[in-house]
Amino acid sequence: xxxxxxxxxxxxxxxxxxxxxxxxxxxxxxxxxxxxxxxxxxxxxxxxxxxxxxxxxxxxxxxxxxxxxxxxxxxxxxxxxxxxxx
Amino acid sequence: xxxxxxxxxxxxxxxxxxxxxxxxxxxxxxxxxxxxxxxxxxxxxxxxxxxxxxxxxxxxxxxxxxxxxxxxxxxxxxxxxxxxxxxxxxxxxxxxxxxxxxxxxxxxxxxxxxxxxxxxxxxxxxxxxxxxxxxxxxxxxxxxxxxxxxxxxxxxxxxxxxxxxxxxxxxxxxxxxxxxxxxxxxxxxxxxxxxxxxx
Numbered sequence: 001x002x003x004x005x006x007x008x009x010x011x012x013x014x015x016x017x018x019x020x021x022x023x024x025x026x027x028x029x030x031x032x033x034x035x036x037x038x039x040x041x042x043x044x045x046x047x048x049x050x051x052x053x054x055x056x057x058x059x060x061x062x063x064x065x066x067x068x069x070x071x072x073x074x075x076x077x078x079x080x081x082x083x084x085x086x
Numbered sequence: 087x088x089x090x091x092x093x094x095x096x097x098x099x100x101x102x103x104x105x106x107x108x109x110x111x112x113x114x115x116x117x118x119x120x121x122x123x124x125x126x127x128x129x130x131x132x133x134x135x136x137x138x139x140x141x142x143x144x145x146x147x148x149x150x151x152x153x154x155x156x157x158x159x160x161x162x163x164x165x166x167x168x169x170x171x172x173x174x175x176x177x178x179x180x181x182x183x184x185x186x187x188x189x190x191x192x193x194x195x196x197x198x199x200x201x202x203x204x205x206x207x208x209x210x211x212x213x214x215x216x217x218x219x220x221x222x223x224x225x226x227x228x229x230x231x232x233x234x235x236x237x238x239x240x241x242x243x244x245x246x247x248x249x250x251x252x253x254x255x256x257x258x259x260x261x262x263x264x265x266x267x268x269x270x271x272x273x274x275x276x277x278x279x280x281x282x283x284x285x
Contacts (some may be wrong), residue, residue, distance in 0.1 A: 022157045025184055030191040031111045037149035
């Protein structure tokens with residue numbers, strides 16, 4: 001799998017993970033852990049962060065940055081669900 | 087006989103130890119340290135490659151189970167919060183659900199946050215129980231008053247019946263009796279039991 005395919009697969013795996021979380025806001029660390037558990041080879045934190053940023057820019061996910069806990073959380077959008085199941 | 091591979095031993099760890107092993111791996115504890123922790127805590131001798139193979143074999147499945155448990159736990163706690171009317175708003179119950187989900191997904195969570203949330207829910211439940219106890223005490227008091235009234239009325243009826251037997255046949259006495267009875271019955275209806283101290 002070349003780098004482009006790996007990036008696309010990672011984005012899709014993140015969408016799939018968020019979709020499987022029952023609409024919950026998912027802490028970024030949990031997404032990193034999910035990719036560590038599911039993807040082979042495991043992506044780095046930076047890979048995951050870049051993929052999330054691309055998904056955010058594409059309106060496939062939204063992020064919430066709680067002021068108190070400081071941990072960014074993510075949720076799939078309807079656009080993201082549509083892209084995942086297209 | 088061929089010695090079993092050390093990762094086979096990891097496959098047969100009790101559930102609690104498997105959970106701990108997965109938490110160490112997901113928490114990015116270095117494999118070398120995990121091998122030492124397994125030896126120190128569970129008397130399990132294994133190797134770096136065995137831990138790595140174990141993770142590749144079970145990591146995805148473990149993560150899916152963790153995710154499923156987190157969703158179920160969050161829903162159960164939120165249902166508990168929603169079942170306490172007046173204790174938590176819908177927004178608060180949703181916030182609790184999100185918090186429980188996040189904690190349950192975190193392999194580095196020490197359980198303190200979950201304990202704090204449980205304490206909040208238990209306090210809410212305790213308050214509900216105290217409120218119900220007060221309602222029961224008031225219902226019991228109302229019942230006691232009713233019983234008191236009935237007891238007074240019953241004693242009066244017995245006394246009046248006994249009196250009537252003695253005067254039966256004397257029209258003047260009977261007329262007087264009926265006036266007396268009407269006065270007694272109306273007085274009985276207005277009778278209140280003695281006030282309890284502190285009631």
